[in-house]
Amino acid sequence: SKADLSIINSGSIRTSLPKGELTLQNIYELYPFDNYIYIVEIEGIYLKDIVKKGIKNVGKGAFLQYSQGIEIIVDGDNVKIFHLGTPIDDNTTYTVAISDFLYNGGDGYTEFAKFSKKLNKTQTLIRDSIVEYLKDTKVIKKENIKKPMISSIPIISQPKSILNFGMELNWITLDNADLRKLNQTNYSSVQYTDDEASLGYFKFKGTYKYEIEPILFDAEIYSIFYLGNDNAEKLPSSLFFNKLWLDYSFLKLENIFLNVGLGRNSFQFSPPIFNDYILNDILDMIKIDFKWNFIKSIFIFDFFSVNSPNTSIYSYSLPRQNPIPYFKGDVNTYRLIAQIKMDFPLELWWANLFTISGFTGFTRIGAVSGNYPDSGGNEISLQGAAGNSADNDFLVVAGGDISLETKFLKFYFQSGWSYGNDRKNTNYYPDVEINGFLVASHLVFYPLDFIFTSIGGVYSSGGVTDTNGNFVNYGFVSMKAERVGGWYFKDIYGIFPSAIVNYGGIEFQPFERSRRSGIAACYISAGVEKFNPLFLAKTSNNSFSLRSENWFYWDTSISKVNFNKLYPSYLENQKKLGSFMGIENDLILSFYLPYVELGIKGAIFWSYDFYWEKPKSQTTPAGKEIAWGLQFYLKSSF
Numbered sequence: 001s002k003a004d005l006s007i008i009n010s011g012s013i014r015t016s017l018p019k020g021e022l023t024l025q026n027i028y029e030l031y032p033f034d035n036y037i038y039i040v041e042i043e044g045i046y047l048k049d050i051v052k053k054g055i056k057n058v059g060k061g062a063f064l065q066y067s068q069g070i071e072i073i074v075d076g077d078n079v080k081i082f083h084l085g086t087p088i089d090d091n092t093t094y095t096v097a098i099s100d101f102l103y104n105g106g107d108g109y110t111e112f113a114k115f116s117k118k119l120n121k122t123q124t125l126i127r128d129s130i131v132e133y134l135k136d137t138k139v140i141k142k143e144n145i146k147k148p149m150i151s152s153i154p155i156i157s158q159p160k161s162i163l164n165f166g167m168e169l170n171w172i173t174l175d176n177a178d179l180r181k182l183n184q185t186n187y188s189s190v191q192y193t194d195d196e197a198s199l200g201y202f203k204f205k206g207t208y209k210y211e212i213e214p215i216l217f218d219a220e221i222y223s224i225f226y227l228g229n230d231n232a233e234k235l236p237s238s239l240f241f242n243k244l245w246l247d248y249s250f251l252k253l254e255n256i257f258l259n260v261g262l263g264r265n266s267f268q269f270s271p272p273i274f275n276d277y278i279l280n281d282i283l284d285m286i287k288i289d290f291k292w293n294f295i296k297s298i299f300i301f302d303f304f305s306v307n308s309p310n311t312s313i314y315s316y317s318l319p320r321q322n323p324i325p326y327f328k329g330d331v332n333t334y335r336l337i338a339q340i341k342m343d344f345p346l347e348l349w350w351a352n353l354f355t356i357s358g359f360t361g362f363t364r365i366g367a368v369s370g371n372y373p374d375s376g377g378n379e380i381s382l383q384g385a386a387g388n389s390a391d392n393d394f395l396v397v398a399g400g401d402i403s404l405e406t407k408f409l410k411f412y413f414q415s416g417w418s419y420g421n422d423r424k425n426t427n428y429y430p431d432v433e434i435n436g437f438l439v440a441s442h443l444v445f446y447p448l449d450f451i452f453t454s455i456g457g458v459y460s461s462g463g464v465t466d467t468n469g470n471f472v473n474y475g476f477v478s479m480k481a482e483r484v485g486g487w488y489f490k491d492i493y494g495i496f497p498s499a500i501v502n503y504g505g506i507e508f509q510p511f512e513r514s515r516r517s518g519i520a521a522c523y524i525s526a527g528v529e530k531f532n533p534l535f536l537a538k539t540s541n542n543s544f545s546l547r548s549e550n551w552f553y554w555d556t557s558i559s560k561v562n563f564n565k566l567y568p569s570y571l572e573n574q575k576k577l578g579s580f581m582g583i584e585n586d587l588i589l590s591f592y593l594p595y596v597e598l599g600i601k602g603a604i605f606w607s608y609d610f611y612w613e614k615p616k617s618q619t620t621p622a623g624k625e626i627a628w629g630l631q632f633y634l635k636s637s638f
Contacts, residue, residue: 002095003039003095003096003097004083004094004095004096005066005067005069005070005083005094005096005097006066006067006096006097006098007050007054007064007065007066007067007096007097007098007102008064008065008098008099008102008126009061009062009063009064009065009099009101009102009106009107009109010060010061010062010063010064010065011060011061011062011107011345012031012033012035012061012099012101012126013030013031013065014029014030014031014032015029015030016030017030022134024131027127027130027131027134028127030130031126031127031130032127033101033126033127034125034127035099035100035101035125035126035127036099036100036121036122036123036124036125036126037097037098037099037100037122037124037125037126037129038097038098038099038100038102038103038119038120038121038122039095039096039097039098039119039120039122040095040096040098040103040112040116040117040118040119040120041093041094041095041096041116041117041118041119042093042094042096042112042115042116042117043090043091043092043093043094043115043117044088044089044090044091044092044093044094045090045091046111046114046115047081047088047094047096048079048081048088048090049111050064050109050111050112051064051072051079051081051088052079053108053109053111055072055074055079057107059257060345061107061345062107062108062109062345067097069083069084070082070083071085093117098112099126100121103116103119104407105407105449106352106407107345107352108352110449110538114449114535114537114538115535115537161209161210161211162207162208162209162210163206163207163208164206164207164208164637164638165204165205165206165207165637165638166204166205166206166207166635166636166637166638167202167203167204167205167635167636168202168203168205168633168634168635168636169200169201169202169203169633169634169635170200170201170202170203170631170632170633170634171198171199171200171631171632171633172198172199172200172492172629172630172631173198173629173630173631174198174199174492174627174628174629175627175628175629201224201225202224202225203222203223203224203225204222204223204225205220205221205222206220206221206222207219207220207221207243213249213252214248214249214250214252215246215247215248215249216245216246216247216248216249217245217246217247218243218245218247218265219241219243219244219245220241220242220243220244221239221240221241221242222239222240222242223239223240224240241264242264242266242282243263243264243265243266243282244263244264245261245262245263245264245265246261246262246263247259247260247261248260248261255292255293256291256292256293257289257290257291258288258289258290258291259287259288259289259290260286260287260288260289261285261286261287261288261289262285262286262287263284263285264282264283264284264285265282265283265285265287266280266281266282266283267279267280267281267282267283267285267287267300267337268280268281268482269339269357269359269399269401269414270401270403270412270414271355271403271412273410274403274412274414274442275440275442275458275482275484276414276481276482277414277416277438277440277458277460277478277481277482277484277497277498278359278397278399278414278416278438278478278479278481279337279361279397279478279479279480279481280480280481280482281479281480283300283302283335284302284303285300285301285302285303286300286301286303287299287300288300294342294343294344294345295340295341295342296340296341296342296343297338297339297340297341298337298338298339298340298341299337299338300335300336300337300338301334301335301336302334302335302336302337303334334363334364335361335362335363335479335501336361336362336363337359337360337361337479338359338360338361339357339358339359339360340357340358340359341355341356341357342355342356342357343355344356352405352406352407353403353404353405354402354403354404354405355401355402355403355404356400356401356402357400357401357402358398358399358400359398359399359400359401360396360397360398360399361395361396361397361398361479362394362395362396362397363393363394363395363397363420363479363501364393364394364395365393365394365501365506393420393421393422393423393501393506394420394421395418395419395420395434395477395479395501395506396418396419396420397416397417397418397477397478397479398416398417399414399415399416399417399438400414400415401413401414401415407446408445408446408447409443409444409445409446410442410443410444410446411441411442411443411444412441412442412443413439413440413441414438414439414440414441415437415438415439415440416437416438416439416476416478417436417437417438417476418434418435418436418437418438418476418477418478418498419434419435420433420434420477420506421433421434422434422474422506422508430470430472432471432472432473432474432506432508433472433473433474434473434474434475434477434499434506435473435475436460436461436462436473436474436475436476436477436498436518437460437461437476438458438459438460438461438476438478438497438498439458439459440456440457440458440459440497441456441457441458442454442455442456443455443456449537449538450528450529450530450531450537450538451527451528451529451531452525452526452527452528452529453524453525453526454523454524454525454526455522455523455524455525456522456523457520457521457522457523458484458497458519458520458521458522459520459556460475460476460478460497460498460518460519460520460556461475461476461518461556462475462476462498462510462517462518462519462555462556462557462558462577462578463475463499463508463510463517463518463557463558464557464558464560465558465559465560465561465574465577466560467560467561467562468561469559469561469567469568469570469571469574471508471510474498474499474506474508474517475498475499475517475518475556475557476497476498476499476518477498477499477500477501477506477508478496478497478498478499478500478501479500479501480500480501481496481497481498481500483495483496483497484496484497484519484521484553485521485551485553485584486523486549486550486551486584486585486586486603487549487586487588487601487603487629487631488584488586488603488605488627488628488629489551489553489584489605491631492629493515493605494515495515495519495553496515496516496517496519497518497519497521498516498517498518498519499516499517499518500516510555510557510577511573511576517555517557518555518556518557519553519554519555519556519581520553520554520555520556521551521552521553521554522551522552523549523550523551523552524549524550525547525548525549525550526547526548527545527546527547527548527588528544528545528546529545529547530543530544530545530592531543531544531545540592541592541593541594542592542593542594543591543592544589544590544591544592545588545589545590545592545599546587546588546589546590547586547587547588547589548585548586548587548588549584549585549586549587549588550583550584550585550586551583551584551586552582552583553580553581553582553583553584554578554579554580554581555576555577555578555579555580555581555610556578557577557578558577558578559571559574559575559577559578561574563575576609576610576611579608579609579610580608580609580610581607581608581609581610581611582605582606582607582608582610582611583605583606583608584603584604584605584606585603585604585606586601586602586603587601587602587603588600588601588602595636595637595638596634596635596636597634597635597636598633598634598635599632599633600630600631600632600633601629601630601631601633602628602629602630602631603628603629604626604627604628605626605627605628606626607626607627
């Protein structure tokens with residue numbers, strides 16, 4: 001049947017046709033896949049969404065190519081689409097020839113199957129249709145062809161200037177929020193373990209982006225205002241930059257590009273849809289991106305980042321990792337980071353992309369001003385310049401990851417190894433080694449595009465003490481990684497997978513509530529994601545998400561103290577190392593409307609051995625308690 005237009009993904013076209021006589025081998029080299037032609041009928045409103053999505057994939061295999069008669073004009077954020085000189089009409093039905101690969105959701109184009117009104121599965125291979133076309137045409141002369149059968153999009157590029165504003169309103173209610181108190185065994189402490197708190201905060205955000213090739217400027221600024229009866233530490237209302245970024249493209253060709261960026265921006269090793277337990281931070285950096293075909297290299301010199309704010313807006317009774325004043329004291333802290341990533345597009349009906357990468361990083365925390373107690377050097381050595389605390393901690397991290405995206409699942413695996421030294425005051429404590437590893441994995445299965453179930457986990461080797469209770473090894477230390485857990489542990493309690501590099505040096509707290517020491521955790525989750533009851537499909541607006549998560553936590557530190565013999569009372573805490581921490585049950589409901597997202601999060605944490613001990617006398621109540629929290633939120637952008 002006759003089609004109004006045809007669409008194909010760039011990744012399926014593997015080479016160009018040579019001059020001269022063409023052979024069947026040339027056609028197989030051009031299009032080696034056994035894809036069939038499918039003809040769909042789809043309304044203009046959905047066709048425009050597909051075209052706009054294709055534009056965002058410029059330079060990738062998912063970039064779409066179109067037949068003669070399609071013209072696309074890009075003017076800033078405004079996209080105009082024409083068919084045979086007439087604008088695409090939202091209510092008009094168009095007949096479109098595509099590949100079975102695209103119809104089955106290849107390269108993420110699930111819209112064809114979702115919104116097609118009619119489907120004709122022809123038994124004609126795309127490669128055979130190319131052969132028949134060439135047979136009929138006999139001779140192809142470039143000057144006689146207005147457009148090739150599959151042509152690039154004629155895009156008129158204009159400077160882009162985008163200004164957006166957003167707001168976020170939250171109210172959090174907590175009970176037993178301070179988990180340190182759950183292990184107390186005297187009556188007065190148990191009496192006050194409720195630790196109830198309520199906190200509201202309002203976040204206002206503004207973003208501005210200006211792009212004119214080869215320059216991109218991107219900025220994001222926000223301010224937070226607090227209200228409520230919480231007595232925990234709060235940030236003062238002020239302005240903060242999440243992003244202040246300038247990017248310059250020195251080279252931008254079809255298969256190769258070179259970009260250099262300068263300023264503040266976020267960075268993580270893993271794809272954004274997965275947690276990154278090795279590095280996920282806001283960096284103040286010089287960043288070099290180089291790509292050649294499917295190989296991408298990233299080099300970063302990060303000269304202030306461990307001083308930058310943590311991305312978490314509020315963590316109950318947890319230091320906010322505020323920035324220390326730049327140039328006040330001899331900060332001398334930096335990170336060097338390198339990553340090589342290889343993307344392999346998979347032109348299979350069931351698989352889209354396979355990625356493998358390797359990375360390494362080096363961090364040094366040097367001498368810092370003693371006038372700022374939170375600005376580093378938290379283990380004061382006798383060496384160093386007058387008035388300064390010489391620390392000179394260092395850390396090397398290396399690792400790699402793999403990811404696979406298919407029509408039905410997304411899989412990610414990450415591993416890392418750390419080596420370094422945390423200098424102490426050798427008159428009292430020995431230096432502490434950093435020698436450990438981390439492994440993490442996530443698997444998300446989509447039986448339907450809006451229904452999912454997922455499992456995953458993380459293990460980071462914990463610290464080890466000697467027989468005197470002094471830590472001699474911190475195990476794995478991350479470069480300021482993402483927090484672990486469900487909503488309660490991740491956003492409220494602030495649990496990390498390992499010790500971390502912070503502006504205070506190597507930060508290791510095996511007993512403190514922020515849990516910056518070795519941990520193992522696993523989870524199972526299920527739910528629906530942006531489900532639109534009207535279309536019975538996944539859409540961005542007029543939809544809702546419902547997610548249930550169950551997390552299990554273990555401590556992985558080891559104490560070599562012999563507790564069967566007489567030991568100092570201050571080592572009592574080390575009895576809990578290596579024990580089961582607890583179980584968290586979460587339920588999250590979100591609604592998505594035009595310009596607005598609102599929802600509620602609820603969690604219950606069931607504490608176990610790590611947080612409570614048997615009473616020392618029968619008259620003293622045990623401190624085993626549960627902790628729970630609720631959060632109501634509303635987000636808007638305009």
